[in-house]
Amino acid sequence: MPDSTPLPTADALRGLAGGAVHLPGDPLYDEARMPWNLQVDEHPAAVAYPADPQEVARVVRAAAASGLRVAPQGTGHGAPPLAGRLSDAVLLRTSAMTGLVVDGAGRTARAEAGVLWGDVVARAGRVGLAGMHMSSPGVGVIGSSLGGGVSWYSRQHGLQCSAITAVELVLADGTFVRATDDQDADLLWAARGGTGGFGVVTALEFDLLPVRTAYAGMLAWDWQHAGRVLTAWADWTTGAPEAVTSVARIFQVPDDPDLPTDIRGRGMVMIDAVALGDAEAGARAIAALRALGPEIDTFALVPAADLAHLQLDPQEPTAVYANSVLVDGFPADAVEALVAVAGPGSGSQLLFVELRQLGGALRRPAPRGGALDHLPAEFLVLGVGLDVGTGWSAVRADAMRILDSLAPWSSRASYLSMAYEAAARRGFAAAAYDRLLRIRQSVDPDGVFVTPRATPND
Structure with a gap:
């Protein structure tokens, strides 16, 4: 019936x-x-x-x-x-809630739920500070912080969620709470990387960094050099100082007039990096990468606020598929496997495959603690695709080939903010996941809030 x-x-x-x-x-x-x-x-x-x-x-x-x-x-x-x-x-x-206060003396910010990272970067930069922003200035502060937050500062300072000092939220019964380490501490713990699902976060308070400038830029080669460059880059990362964070990409650059003419419409292998400190120290840090003879080299000492635009991420609404895997190492065999499924002649239609250097402070549990307090891997490999007329199933298949090719080196964990299909449990240590479920159940026993991704309690 x-x-x-x-x-x-x-x-x-x-x-x-x-x-x-x-x-x-x-x-x-x-x-x-x-x-x-x-x-x-x-x-x-x-x-x-x-x-x-x-x-x-x-x-x-x-x-x-x-x-x-x-x-x-x-x-x-x-x-x-x-x-x-x-x-x-x-x-x-929550986009209508756009209040933002930057306290230069206290090195803190309070951002309401509609604030974008570009807003924080610009305001903090005026007083010589920096926020641990995402790779696009159009990403929201709240959602990315609740999910963890990997930034150009992460290898030295950890996840953005670990910088959170207070969270303001509306609970399922309509009550308003401001959670700190001294009051409603479980909710603050959940806000530090727990992805949400326990209330409507209306504002976050978090620490800023005393960073005015950084040595940053891009090195680029034709993607025919992908195997050589990625092998050398992976070897370089093993000794790179924690003040340096890098991202390597195999990028099939769109023929878009808004992009630089020297890369537009080409297959490229790129290395973006940020070195905290002066230009001399930064140049020493990337010298081994420069020795590979890049076709393009944009490195310079730049204002910290410029880092939000380093990766040329799209800012206008876009239809995107993304999936990722955390890997414990990236030896020559892994490079060969990746280039075979994403490089020249592979037939892959992914916009890019990105290898984010982790390690450093990201690998160590943060002193403040939280649902997500570190990432147990050395690299995050992300496949991103657009529907170019072949349908999302073809894009997904290309992304899954990336993940499958790296299975021998993959971690059992996932970084949920960049893994659309991963089960919620894979984003957390077992004890943290169980605690997170208990907190959600205690503040939302009737399941008023939709969790960011399906869980056994949905």
């Missing part, structure tokens, strides 16, 4: 959030529901744009009373794990 249970209704939300609530069929609904990652075409029961914590609380209470769940979302860069899970949920978009 067909299920005759009535579907939850979102009609009770009309008029909340100053009228910024959009239901299916409303003129602005389709625009409101679209995340930054346009691969996801979700149709939630409603979309709400609250302007402050009070409006958040009203939406959460009304949704729960109507039998609906709530899914907080900032930019929607990490939307794919929510696909297929929002038909009975209110998509609560």
Whole structure:
């Protein structure tokens, strides 16, 4: 017999959030529901744009009373794990909450839920400070921090989530909490890398770094040199100082007029790096890479704020598939396996394959602790693709070939922020995962909030 249970209704939300609530069929609904990652075409029961914590609380209470769940979302860069899970949920978009305070003397920032990393970088840079931002200035501070946050500063200073000193959030019953190490400490612990799902985070407070400049840039070769360059780079990373963080990429550069003419439309192998300290020390640190004879060399001493634009990541909404694997080492055999499936002649249609250098402070548990306090690997290998007409299944297959090729060297863990399909449990140590589930259950026993990715309790 067909299920005759009535579907939850979102009609009770009309008029909340100053009228910024959009239901299916409303003129602005389709625009409101679209995340930054346009691969996801979700149709939630409603979309709400609250302007402050009070409006958040009203939406959460009304949704729960109507039998609906709530899914907080900032930019929607990490939307794919929510696909297929929002038909009975209110998509609560936090982009209207844009308050940002930078305390130069205290070296701290307080960012509301709609603040982007580009905002923090610019404001902090004016007072000689830097935030541990992501590779694109258009990524939201809250979502990336809750997921961990790997930055150009991570090998010396760890994950961005470990810099969090306070979290403000609205719980499932509509109450507002400011959690610190001294009060509601479990919630602060969960905010440090726990990915969310325990409330609507309306603001974070976190430490900034006293960094004004860095020696940074890109080295690039035609991708025919991928095997030689990546083998030398992997060897170089074993002795690189923690003040240096690098990323190597096999990049099939789009023929886009907004990109530099000397790389546009070409297959390239690139190394981006940031060395904290003066130019002389930075030049010494990358000397072995320069000795490989790059076609392009852009290294210079630059303002710290410029680092947010180093990797040429797209900033406009884009349909993207991404998946990754953590690996414990990158010997010559691993380089050969990777180039075979992603380099010249491979037939791969991925936009790029990225190898992020980890280790250093990222490998050590952070003193403050948190759901995610370190990454147990030396490299993160990320495959990113666009749908170029062959469909997402072909893009996914190319990405999975990357992961499969590196299976002999892979870690059992995953970095969830860059692994769309990984199970939630793989992102945490066993004890941390169990504690995270207990915290979510204690503050949201009725499952009002949609977890960032499916868990056994969903």
